[in-house]
Amino acid sequence: MTTVPAQVRLLLMRNLREGIRNPVLAYGLPVVIPLTMFILVAKTLSRVTDLPGFPTTNYAEWMAPAIVMLTAMTGVGYAATSLVIDIQSGFLDRLRVLNARPSSLLLSRLLFDVVRVLPAGLALLVTGLILGTDVNEGLVGIVLLFALLLLWAAAYGGLYFVVALATRNAQAPLALAPLFLPLQFLSTQFVPESILPEWVQTVSAWNPFTYMVDAARAVTTGPLTWTPVGKAVAVAVGMLVVTQIAAGLAFRKAVNPS
Amino acid sequence: MTDTVGTAAIEAEDLGKRYEAGGVDALQRVSFAVAPGEIFGFLGRNGAGKSTTVRILTTLLRPTSGCARVLGKDVVAEPAAVRAVLGVALQEAALDELMTGREHLVLAARLTGMSKQAAGERAAELLELFGLGGAADRIAARYSGGMRRRLDVAMALVRRPQVLFLDEPTTGLDPQSRRALWELIRRLRADGATVFLTTQYLAEADDLSDRVAVVHAGRIAAVGSPAELKEQYGTTTVRLRASGGARAVEQVRDATGLEPVPAGSDGWMVLTVPGGEGQVPEVVGRLTTSGLPIDRLATQPSSLEDVFVALTGAEIESGAGGGGDGALSAVRRGMGVTAGAR
Numbered sequence: 001m002t003t004v005p006a007q008v009r010l011l012l013m014r015n016l017r018e019g020i021r022n023p024v025l026a027y028g029l030p031v032v033i034p035l036t037m038f039i040l041v042a043k044t045l046s047r048v049t050d051l052p053g054f055p056t057t058n059y060a061e062w063m064a065p066a067i068v069m070l071t072a073m074t075g076v077g078y079a080a081t082s083l084v085i086d087i088q089s090g091f092l093d094r095l096r097v098l099n100a101r102p103s104s105l106l107l108s109r110l111l112f113d114v115v116r117v118l119p120a121g122l123a124l125l126v127t128g129l130i131l132g133t134d135v136n137e138g139l140v141g142i143v144l145l146f147a148l149l150l151l152w153a154a155a156y157g158g159l160y161f162v163v164a165l166a167t168r169n170a171q172a173p174l175a176l177a178p179l180f181l182p183l184q185f186l187s188t189q190f191v192p193e194s195i196l197p198e199w200v201q202t203v204s205a206w207n208p209f210t211y212m213v214d215a216a217r218a219v220t221t222g223p224l225t226w227t228p229v230g231k232a233v234a235v236a237v238g239m240l241v242v243t244q245i246a247a248g249l250a251f252r253k254a255v256n257p258s
Numbered sequence: 259m260t261d262t263v264g265t266a267a268i269e270a271e272d273l274g275k276r277y278e279a280g281g282v283d284a285l286q287r288v289s290f291a292v293a294p295g296e297i298f299g300f301l302g303r304n305g306a307g308k309s310t311t312v313r314i315l316t317t318l319l320r321p322t323s324g325c326a327r328v329l330g331k332d333v334v335a336e337p338a339a340v341r342a343v344l345g346v347a348l349q350e351a352a353l354d355e356l357m358t359g360r361e362h363l364v365l366a367a368r369l370t371g372m373s374k375q376a377a378g379e380r381a382a383e384l385l386e387l388f389g390l391g392g393a394a395d396r397i398a399a400r401y402s403g404g405m406r407r408r409l410d411v412a413m414a415l416v417r418r419p420q421v422l423f424l425d426e427p428t429t430g431l432d433p434q435s436r437r438a439l440w441e442l443i444r445r446l447r448a449d450g451a452t453v454f455l456t457t458q459y460l461a462e463a464d465d466l467s468d469r470v471a472v473v474h475a476g477r478i479a480a481v482g483s484p485a486e487l488k489e490q491y492g493t494t495t496v497r498l499r500a501s502g503g504a505r506a507v508e509q510v511r512d513a514t515g516l517e518p519v520p521a522g523s524d525g526w527m528v529l530t531v532p533g534g535e536g537q538v539p540e541v542v543g544r545l546t547t548s549g550l551p552i553d554r555l556a557t558q559p560s561s562l563e564d565v566f567v568a569l570t571g572a573e574i575e576s577g578a579g580g581g582g583d584g585a586l587s588a589v590r591r592g593m594g595v596t597a598g599a600r
Binding site for chain 1: 277279313316317318319320337338341342344346348350351352353354355356357361365366368369370371397413
């Protein structure tokens with residue numbers, strides 16, 4: 001009998017291998033939207049920094065950490081769709097008969113979503129550096145940035161699992177894709193909180209993405225203080241726990257209809 | 259294991275499954291036992307409850323009532339222990355389109371706990387056995403229907419199961435592959451495995467099965483060896499030729515109490531005798547006693563198909579309430595299969 005960690009490793013390898021056979025969709029797509037947005041926004045809105053109270057003169061530098069975090073939101077979803085396809089094709093039944101635990105099945109998929117985001121995050125970071133972003137916090141900052149990115153990808157990806165498993169429809173996660181649009185505009189991604197209209201400030205305070213963006217800036221462009229990082233970790237972990245519990249329940253219902 | 263000696267390989271007791279969505283009873287109080295080493299045919303029309311039964315026995319679906327055991331282990335309470343002895347090939351070949359044949363088998367073997375090397379060896383062995391050696395490193399999306407089926411059955415055998423469930427394994431296979439699979443099933447039985455087989459091919463069930471159960475509208479309609487069922491529910495056809503024209507027909511009717519049907523103009527007629535071939539001597543005896551001049555006589559034995567039709571009805575739509583197609587679509591819905599999704 002295999003243990004859950006051994007099963008997760010085997011199933012994750014399967015997912016990664018499949019991703020390599022479908023590289024554009026699996027690893028390429030997460031890059032496209034953030035990269036396009038980054039370059040367009042950095043070039044067209046560069047004079048936003050002239051606004052009084054804007055903390056930097058290089059708008060690309062302001063955007064870079066946030067756009068790295070954005071790759072988590074444009075990158076996830078593939079795994080949730082694959083999971084529903086496994087249910088529909090009967091392959092999931094095959095794995096269950098081989099005694100693959102539900103937690104192994106879910107965790108291996110979730111980890112795949114997280115891994116998929118890495119190349120995208122890296123590509124955007126490099127683009128940011130080319131556009132003149134100063135990473136004042138150095139290598140430690142970059143490591144922390146990617147730790148936050150992976151955590152956020154896992155938390156945000158959980159939403160896709162809940163929707164996919166609750167509807168048991170492989171296309172349903174696609175409908176969730178545009179969610180990143182309001183979340184980024186109603187956060188501190190584009191401008192500092194002080195410049196946001198008052199009602200947006202209120203919404204932004206309830207928007208988990210705000211905390212991720214603030215923490216991403218703190219660990220890269222600095223100054224590195226632990227309060228924003230702690231808040232971001234708390235928000236992401238909370239979201240991760242809630243979505244994974246919901247996904248686990250939906251999974252149970254999906255495989256055992258009544 | 260000593261604690262399973264003397265117990266049935268597969269036992270179902272009052273098994274019931276109700277899908278709340280649609281209020282369909284897919285199974286109602288289904289009971290049967292399969293002896294160790296037996297090939298057990300499980301027959302029924304589309305939507306009769308075959309797949310629901312297989313899904314419950316293989317721990318994939320929880321019954322709403324009753325219980326089931328495989329080698330003495332309860333399928334609900336001890337699913338891991340049951341899975342450890344199972345090999346399963348479900349109705350639709352369950353493959354991952356982007357994985358090669360070899361990768362499928364290695365993954366399955368590794369999940370059962372085999373080392374990397376042992377898994378590789380087992381995979382190579384099965385690929386060879388199922389004639390997939392040449393396609394081993396091609397992805398499943400490029401496999402033909404028959405190859406997909408064979409790979410699916412090969413996956414069921416990865417862990418050398420003690421109890422093997424095959425849900426319509428020969429559907430879509432060409433005659434050669436079908437024969438090879440029959441041969442394999444017999445060989446597995448000879449090695450001591452128990453085989454639970456569903457099929458739409460009744461001649462296949464007749465050939466292979468030690469016993470069969472016919473399930474209809476979510477209930478067991480009959481269980482027994484093919485010969486027993488034919489004796490009980492089948493009909494034997496007797497063709498005979500007697501001189502005497504219309505009077506001969508009447509004489510046959512009087513002597514046997516059966517309704518002869520004239521066939522052709524030269525004195526042939528057909529008698530449908532209820533039961534198996536065991537009933538024929540008595541009928542012939544009565545005809546002989548009656549002094550009718552019979553010059554030709556041939557019998558056509560009962561087939562399992564006659565039994566099947568007798569038990570499950572001749573109309574195309576089963577319409578037998580309960581476990582009709584609604585049950586199947588409830589399963590599909592439950593599993594999230596939407597029309598046109600594939």
